[in-house]
Amino acid sequence: MSAPCKMLLASIHDVGPRAEAQVDQLADLLGEILGGPKFAMLVVPDHWGEAPLAGSPAYQAKLRSWADQGVEMFVHGWFHKDLAEHTGMAAFKARHMTASEGEFLGLSHAVAAQRMADGRKLIEDIIGRPTAGFIAPAWLYGEGARAALAESGFPLAEDHMRVWRPATGEVLARGPVVTWASRSKGRQASSRFFAGLARVGLHGLDVARIAVHPGDTTVPALLASIRATYSSFAGRRPAGRYADLLNRDNSTR
Secondary structure: OOOOEEEEEEEEEOOOHHHHHHHHHHHHHHHHOOOOOOOOOEEEOOHHHEEEEEHHEEEEHHHHHHHHOOOOEEOOOOOOOOOOOOOOOOOOOEEEEEEEOOOOOOHHHHHHHHHHHHHHHHHHHHOOOOOOOOOOOOOOHHHHHHHHHOOOOOOOOOOOEEEEEEOOOOOOEEEEEEOOOOOHHHHHHHHHHHHHHHHHHHHOOOEEEEOOOHHHOOOHHHHHHHHHHHHHOOOOOOOOOOHHHHOOOOOOO
């Protein structure tokens, strides 16, 4: 059987009225490189409790317009902010992998399920079509979130290393997400270094995933790295849709 076609999955995280100008800038950049709105958006219903989508008809209209153009919309938590107390490995992840952004790392099954359902209903009512799936803030899932996700009916989920079907656990794509961190000089440098390695070493992946965040727009060196990285991968493979993974021949993975 022939090998599956290589593709690029591009995404913009933390979409919502709290970061409207930055998201617009990233959408313009990716649209320029990829030849149109060939990317996904991860939508936060009420970022940090400060920017409720429900109270922003103008931003709702913007999301509907993007969805009408073919942009896939994922539910990306509810608040995005992590208010839980953590111990053990979860405490390590909360401290070192994100800055109080891993909302679904410490939630109970019931709370996680409710936030997933509420986010889905809100966003689907806004865009007038099904959402593409659920991706937890900072790609971090606790036990409660994983259990809730398996029962949620979302067709797709993603973490740092894979994309999978929540209902069955079937892995649809493997490999690290290329992303950038802007919150410190050290993290900026390390993420640029990894992106440089990716431009050399990750072209063998069947599915390459590259994600950007609003904060990336505040650092010119990160924007230059983002442009170089997307251009490198887009020059060798088409930009696809996450939904393509559901009908893709995965037998060779």
